[in-house]
Amino acid sequence: MKYVDEFRDGVLAKNIAANIASEAHAGRSYRLMEFCGGHTHAISRYGIADLLPANVRMIHGPGCPVCVLPIGRIDQAIRLAREQGVILCTYADTMRVPASANLSLMRAKAQGADVRMIYSTQDALQVARDNPQREVVFLAIGFETTTPPTAVAVRQAAAEGLQNFSILCDHVLTPAAMHAILAGGVEIDGFVGPAHVSTVIGSKPYEPFADDYGKPVVIAGFEPLDVMQAILMLVRQVNDGRAEVENEFTRAVTREGNLKAQQLVAEVFELRDRFEWRGLGSVPHSALKLRPQFAAFDAEQKFMVEYVAVPDNKACECAAILRGQKRPQECKIFGTVCTPDNPVGSCMVSSEGACAAHYSYGRFRESA
Template sequence: MKYADEFRDKEIALGLAKAIRAETDKAKPYRFMEFCGGHTHAISRYGLEDVLPTNVRLIHGPGCPVCVLPAGRIDMAIRLATRREIILCVYGDLLRVPGSQGISLLKAKARGADIRMVYSSMDAIAIAEENPSREVVFFAIGFETTTAPTAIMVRLVEKKQLSNFSVFCNHVLTPPAMKNILEGSDIRDNGQVEIDGFVGPAHVSTIIGTEAYEVFAEEFKKAVVISGFEPLDMMQSILMLVRQINERRHEVENQYRRAVTRDGNLRAKKEISDVFELRDRFEWRGLGQVPYSGLKLKRAYAIYDAEMRFDMQELCAADNRACECGAILRGVKKPVDCQLFGTLCTPETPMGSCMVSSEGACAAHWTYGRFRHHRQRRAS
């Protein structure tokens, strides 16, 4: 595949693995958290952990926006969808995420709720135009990457004067979650993982730029390398992190220079700042209430805010006690540490969001069979 195969060259990958082995100090650990579901899947798909030294540990973080959405927000969406006047538009990977009672949007749809899968926010606008007598609500979700398209959508809805359209906003921001993990705040007795550096997210960074991570190098003294998704991207980024640790540096380096700049996408950031403002706090699955990590529509666009239009009450709900999604999202546990993984919890019968989403760590381990190797090794 042109422009992709160049970043999947086996010999170069093995050369990078050899360099990592040669430069790591066997007497100390190297603990790097990847903060992107795409990176998690690349690690499993290409078996990158198998070619790394045992003291280089890759930790899965909360880089999946569907996974970090708490059960209470799913419950709110289900309650909204049961209203007869409403058509709820959602992305496909949200449909099977279970709420607090094990009910998903897909099950609510089977019971009669008018819930429709869309591929983009523009699809939701088309549905609103086709159904002028119904209230159409778009279930907006994602990190900074998908926030900009939602902002443009809101501006377009205003221009079209669609009075039957609103947004249930669940957009969240990456840096506050990274800060929360490093501080260990609101985790209480659920455990905290030690991190030496971050493999910075790719798509998010094309929007916010590398500048957004400088606080983690300057204040938290953590190494950060923004990485692309291909195996050579990942291997080079890990080598760059290893060298930072060895040289006792804590900087923000940009491996993904073909797509990411220091300032990011200025137009996208302006669209976001024009339409959205920060919430005081927002709940993340596994992290709890994270200050200034979520977005809501500004007062100028409040008419399109579904939470205000339908007087939606905030719902807090506990996850399935046997499900370890929260700990997996914090990097405290791996998918194979969950007693439900591969037994009661599979892609066909997901018990938690990490198995549902295409970006989830459990889905990655299941899809590429990495868990089989870990279980065999643990059993021996």
């Protein structure tokens, strides 16, 4: 298929792999973190690890929106649906994230809560228009990629005077999470930088990682050849002792990003003081909330549902895995108690989660 096959070409992949193999110094290791779940998925689905030399190791980062949501945030959504009788609209990935009391949104739905799976914020608005007598809450999750559509929906709801629509805002920020990872002392030689997130925020916000932390960043698209090219570029930076922000994904990402989207987001949202992430703990200025003039659309205020922190399952290693300190297969319950059908931790839920990706695509590697 045009514009897809070109980025999945096996011959080109072999060429890049040969370059990586010949340029990576045998005497050292390269620990590269792909921040985004989209990259994790591409690496697993296309078997990219098989094309890399043993000393180039990919560490899966926390860039999977459902993976970083702490249990308490899902609990909040379930409480809204069960106790306040709202129609809760959510993206599909969130449905199966484990919450407290052995619940998930999917199980709450089976027990009678009105939870609806939607594809876009526009669908959520339509549900609100179609059900004027019901309260409709959109569970707004995701990094900078999904934030602008939420901002559009809030603005539209305000313009239409749609009083039965509100959002439970769990939008989070990529650079803040990267800071938290580096501050946590994880050994990383460089980052494969986000694809879709960067189309919105541009490459500029990553410059501190290169300048202040001395970590190379190469922004890459989500196709397998993008990822391989980015790995080669990172190996070259490490070899040269350079730490720069380079852009492999020039077909979609500029240094400034999508200014219109940024403006829209700034108009509707402001920074939260702190936000709790699964795996990273409470991170300052790492998430967004609605500005006061849009308070009427803030479900947390409208329904007075407070966030209550809930500790993760003790056996679950999601936290260490999200920080890149452990690999999925190093978790005791990986593949036994915790599987994609019965996820204990959030990394096992979305196909972009490190554990689900390894379970679904890569676990033959341990059988050898």
